[in-house]
Amino acid sequence: MNDVAITDLGIANMLLDVICDVLPSAILVYDRSDHLIYAGGQVQILASVPETLLVPGTRLRDILSAIFDGLDPNTLRSARSRRTVTKENWIAEQISSLWKERVEHFEKRGSDRWIQYLKRRLPNGYGVCIVRDASEQKNREEQWRIGTERIEIVEEVLDELPFPVCVKSAKLVYVAVNQAFCHFVGRSPKDIVGQMPSDLFEDAVAKRLEGAGRQIIKNGISVTSHELLAGPDGSEVGAVVRKFRVGKPGRYHVVTAMEPVSASAEEGHVGSLAVAVKPVSAQQGLALQEIEGKKVLVVTTDETAAAGASEALSRLGAETSIVSDAEELELFLSFAEDAGVAVDLILMDDELALSCAAAAKKHQVPVVAVDTTQIESDALNLVAEIFERSTTTRQPTPAPAPTDQMIDVLVAEDNPVNQIVFSQILEGFGYRYAIAANGVEAVRLWHDRSPRIVLMDVTLPEMNGFEACRRIRELKAGAVQTPIVGVLAHPFDRDRDECFASGMDDVILKPISPEMLEAVLLSQMHRREAGTA
Structure with missing residues (x-):
């Protein structure tokens, strides 16, 4: 009979060893008298308990005493509402919990470590206690709680x-x-x-x-x-x-x-940085045709991007300067301020945004932070978007001595859907316009209606946009030229290059937005009427 009992105990211990290998925990099994029968698994979780105590026959009271000796007194006080906790009281509470059918609780050790106890008392009087390190779980719960509170606070702030x-x-x-x-x-x-x-x-x-x-x-x-x-x-x-x-x-x-x-008279966000800006009213915004002569400072470490941005901005008539880091930016803005020169806009590589934000805020210069490639490839559109357009700039400046046949805009576009888009936008702005469905018609309407600007799709039937532009330039050689803007469906360099090679003044990409179209119309019309086109 004893041999059978010993054999059964050995099998039970073997099974518990297998379970301990699977579970990252320590497992204690004890009898009706609260004496240890089995201890296995990651027993180091039990902190400073000597291995000599983790053997069959040891009283749980002695194990609990060793655990208490290894606990941080500050942790005990915080866990017990700062009242004094004696060793005997703590051990008595733990022994009492062992006789409950089911108990689960957490115990904090140190600043960021948590231990979880799962205790079960079986109907036959034997008990099992599983101890595991729950620090990761508790930290996740804390992060989730903090994240939830942050979301709730943000929602409350937004609603206020x-x-x-x-x-x-x-x-x-x-x-x-x-x-x-x-x-x-x-x-x-x-x-x-x-x-x-x-x-x-x-x-x-x-x-x-x-x-x-x-x-x-x-x-x-x-x-x-x-x-x-x-x-x-x-x-x-x-x-x-x-x-x-x-x-x-x-x-x-x-x-x-x-x-x-x-x-919004005193302070606000310009671009993606929080910076102080000068008071701007709806009537004081910089109209796009007023960009000429404005001073734009480009901040980037990429020389190629800086050169591209400078060239693009110069085409709008803006004056540009280039600096490469926060130190140069501060020096430039200080010298400019001492000399009484106002910088109207800072176009900044977003990788430098954090280091340069303080200087921009100090000198109260509006900032827009963009990707490096954005600085080089889309500076025209960026400036058009950043500089405010006053309510008086919605209507085009009147052309000199207009006739009934003269129009503001000639659109060369063969796609019916795009024709509707152009029509709606131009009607909304109050421009007089005509639409040509092919290149031959575009040249004829240009000759007959004397538009102030031509929007030229490059993939026209009968005569493509490049050829139509060349034909118009040949017919108007030597005189003030009509601005022609190429309309591209794809940003391919070869198409852009061919647009400029054929005599076009600028390029825009589909899909066309009202803001984009208004920006290019005002810019090119202003240059034409100033005799610079």
Whole structure:
């Protein structure tokens, strides 16, 4: 009989050893008298318990006494509401818990270590205690708690802001809105979140919002503009609308904040940096045709990008200078301030944003931070987006001595859908325009209608855009030329090069947005009327 009992005990111990190898825990098994029967697994979790105690026959009281001696007194006090904990009281509490059918509790050791105890008393009086290191679990729970609290705080802060704020996903779906935005659109949060601009606004407004959102997600451009907003009750208010991208690649979001002009007089966000800016009212914004002569400072360590940005900005008539780091930026701005020279905008490589933010804020210069490649390839559009356009610049400046046949814009476009897009945008701006469906017709309409600017799609039938541009230049050789802007579907260098080689003055990419189109129209018309085209 004893041999059978011994054999059964050996098999049980063997099974427990296997379980201990699988579970990253220490396992203690004890009898009805609270004497140890088995101890195995990661017994080092039990801290300073000598191995001589972890043998069959040892009283659990002696093991608990050793555990208590290894505990941090500060931990014991914090766990017991700072009351004095004696050794005997602590051991008595632990022994009492061993006789409960099921007990689970955590015990903190040190500043960031947690031990979990799972105790079970079986119907036959035998008990099992599993001890494991739960530090990782508790740290995850703490991070989750802190993250949840942070989200709740951010939501409360957003709801307390007096102006509308919304966040859209990379697919332009609303994922967060504050109470002011809900009031602005006249809907509840549950009716907005999960929707797109086309679900909330009129088609023309929705297309503009979605077009701008896609550009911000794609390019990371931060846009600040003055707009006249209409609420659900029909009232209108001037506001500074700021749009910028947040998040990481693959998880970008667009944030839009609409601050009433009266509430934004002292300080705000320009680009993606928090910097102080000079007070700007809706009537004081820099019109795009006023960029000529403005001073733009390019900050980047990439010489190629700096040269490309400088060339592009010069084509707008802006004066540019280049610095490569925060120290040079501070020196430049200090010298400029001492000399009474105002810097109108800083175009900055986003990798230098953190180190250069302080200097920009100190000297109160508006900043936009962009990717290095953005500085080089899209400086024209960036400046067009950053410089505010006043409400008086929406209408084109009148052409001298117009006739009924003269038009402002000739659009050479064969795609019916794109023709509609151009028509809607140009009608909204109040321009007189005509549309040519092929290159031959474009040359004829240019000759007959004397447009102030030509938007030339390069893939036209009968005569492509390159040939049509060359033909127009031949017919108008020697005189002030009509600005011709190439419209490309793809940003291929060979197409851009051929546009300029054929005599075009600028290039824009499809899809066309109202902001993009207005920027190039105002810029090129101004150059033409100044006799520089």
